[in-house]
Amino acid sequence: MDNEVSMTHPAPTPSRALATEAVHAGRDDLASLGLHAPPIDLSTTYPSHDSRGEAMRIDAFATTGARPDGPPVYARLDNPTTGRFETALARLERTESAVAFASGMAALTAVLLARASQGLRHVVAVRPLYGCSDHLLGTGLLGTEVTWTDPAGIADAIRPDTGLVMVETPANPTLAEVDIRAVAHACGTVPLLVDNTFATPVLQRPVEHGARIVLHSATKYLGGHGDVMGGVVACDEEFAATLRQVRFATGGVLHPLAGYLLLRGLSTLPVRVRAASTSAAELVRRLTADPRIARVHYPRIGGAMISFEVYGDPHRVISGVRLITPAVSLGSVDSLIQHPASISHRIVAEGDRRASGVGDRLLRMSVGLEDVEDLWADLCQALSDGPLPSVRPAGRTLQPSNGPTPAGR
Ligand SMILES: *Cc1c(COP(=O)(O)O)cnc(C)c1O
Numbered sequence: 001m002d003n004e005v006s007m008t009h010p011a012p013t014p015s016r017a018l019a020t021e022a023v024h025a026g027r028d029d030l031a032s033l034g035l036h037a038p039p040i041d042l043s044t045t046y047p048s049h050d051s052r053g054e055a056m057r058i059d060a061f062a063t064t065g066a067r068p069d070g071p072p073v074y075a076r077l078d079n080p081t082t083g084r085f086e087t088a089l090a091r092l093e094r095t096e097s098a099v100a101f102a103s104g105m106a107a108l109t110a111v112l113l114a115r116a117s118q119g120l121r122h123v124v125a126v127r128p129l130y131g132c133s134d135h136l137l138g139t140g141l142l143g144t145e146v147t148w149t150d151p152a153g154i155a156d157a158i159r160p161d162t163g164l165v166m167v168e169t170p171a172n173p174t175l176a177e178v179d180i181r182a183v184a185h186a187c188g189t190v191p192l193l194v195d196n197t198f199a200t201p202v203l204q205r206p207v208e209h210g211a212r213i214v215l216h217s218a219t220k221y222l223g224g225h226g227d228v229m230g231g232v233v234a235c236d237e238e239f240a241a242t243l244r245q246v247r248f249a250t251g252g253v254l255h256p257l258a259g260y261l262l263l264r265g266l267s268t269l270p271v272r273v274r275a276a277s278t279s280a281a282e283l284v285r286r287l288t289a290d291p292r293i294a295r296v297h298y299p300r301i302g303g304a305m306i307s308f309e310v311y312g313d314p315h316r317v318i319s320g321v322r323l324i325t326p327a328v329s330l331g332s333v334d335s336l337i338q339h340p341a342s343i344s345h346r347i348v349a350e351g352d353r354r355a356s357g358v359g360d361r362l363l364r365m366s367v368g369l370e371d372v373e374d375l376w377a378d379l380c381q382a383l384s385d386g387p388l389p390s391v392r393p394a395g396r397t398l399q400p401s402n403g404p405t406p407a408g409r
Contacts, residue, residue: 018092018202023267026088040260041080046071061248065241075256077248082259088266089222089232092201093214097240099247100232100259104197104217105132106252107231111164111193111213112142113250114242120163121145124154126183127356130172130195130217131345134352137166148352151178154186164213168195169204170299173307173340173364174357177299184210191239197221197331202273203301213239218254218262220331221304224272228261230254272333272369276304279375280367286376292383294361304368305330307340309361310383314339317363320382323374330366335375337365 016024027038048054048071057068061077072078082100090098101107112123123146125137137146147157154165165187169178175198184192193213194206200221206214216222218230231254233243247253254262284298287308294309310317317337318326324335328343338344341360345353367375 019270021091022270025091026084026263038084042256044075065245076253079256081256082254085259085263090234093234094205095207095234096237098232098234099240099243100254102252103229104231107233110243110246112144114246115163120161122159122162123164124157125166128171128174129168131347135347151183162190165190166193170198175297175299180206180209198305200273202270222265223262224265226332228258230258230262276367277302279372280304280306282372307364314361314363317382321378323378333369335368340364
């Protein structure tokens with residue numbers, strides 16, 4: 001056990017390619033432990049006859065927030081299995097550190113609390129965001145106050161008590177893209193948080209463009225199989241230390257089994273994202289040419305998420321799919337489709353939803369690893385259930401998602 005704990009922070013090896021990091025990061029010590037698969041440590045507590053030594057480790061954590069040297073004392077403080085996932089994700093995002101949480105929302109909560117604890121309660125945010133992120137900021141549930149703006153308005157929206165600027169790119173569910181570099185510049189000294197759930201570090205590493213904090217719902221692509229819930233924040237070690245202290249105090253820890261599954265998920269992340277993205281691009285090509293589709297949204301950086309507006313009844317598409325699963329969430333090996341105005345963004349007020357491009361005819365699809373012909377056949381039969389348009393309006397084009405799009409027609 002001592003061995004396993006002390007070996008979880010190996011010195012970083014010179015930079016390796018993403019695909020290599022995906023299968024090796026967080027596992028660098030395994031060979032020296034005589035292991036091939038990472039061990040799972042389910043301990044809630046760690047025995048020690050040396051209470052003076054434990055007291056020193058507790059004091060060290062309370063003052064610095066650094067991962068404890070040696071056993072964690074108690075599982076709410078740290079866990080070596082989850083630590084492997086954190087190490088690996090930080091390597092993929094090219095950040096110093098990463099801190100894992102019970103869900104994406106627990107991760108965002110910790111970020112907001114960490115900033116508020118420094119007296120910085122004001123957040124500047126760009127819509128659309130994932131519906132619950134929008135809700136958490138908008139309700140002020142955590143004592144924060146939000147100013148919504150577009151990317152061009154960020155610099156003017158920043159106040160002396162602004163602790164965070166938050167964007168999602170590509171955004172859920174319109175796939176609107178934000179120029180991270182331009183926004184980071186507008187932030188000045190205020191840290192920019194980018195929710196990178198949709199792009200994953202395979203397609204985009206926000207810190208390379210000036211973001212300071214990267215958030216993931218690990219429930220989605222990082223896990224990748226629809227069977228684990230988690231969240232993670234990748235950032236510099238200084239902010240990570242504060243996040244660990246918040247996590248210890250508030251308890252939103254990731255379970256070590258989830259940590260194990262997420263580490264395993266990372267190893268196939270590059271191949272999953274690339275394969276699903278290839279199918280997504282082909283579906284986008286076909287949908288764009290389809291007279292039943294009013295508009296298709298697909299980001300310039302690509303990816304496996306697509307959204308489209310139908311002329312007919314979007315609910316009939318949801319009830320008509322047979323292979324594609326009609327369900328919220330995304331990033332699994334199998335394809336999912338949902339109606340954001342009814343489900344993922346239901347919690348956002350209708351006016352705000354529409355103003356940020358989440359119209360009533362918009363459908364969001366997470367393209368999985370099925371054969372693209374089977375996916376297309378399923379989409380086609382589901383679309384055929386709906387009424388065909390009587391008139392085919394002109395100007396139907398593939399819409400690069402570089403900003404909020406008009407509400408559904
Ligand atoms: C799902 C999601 C979240 C929230 O993550 P949970 O793991 O469900 O708490 C945050 N951001 C984005 C972009 C998401 O898709």
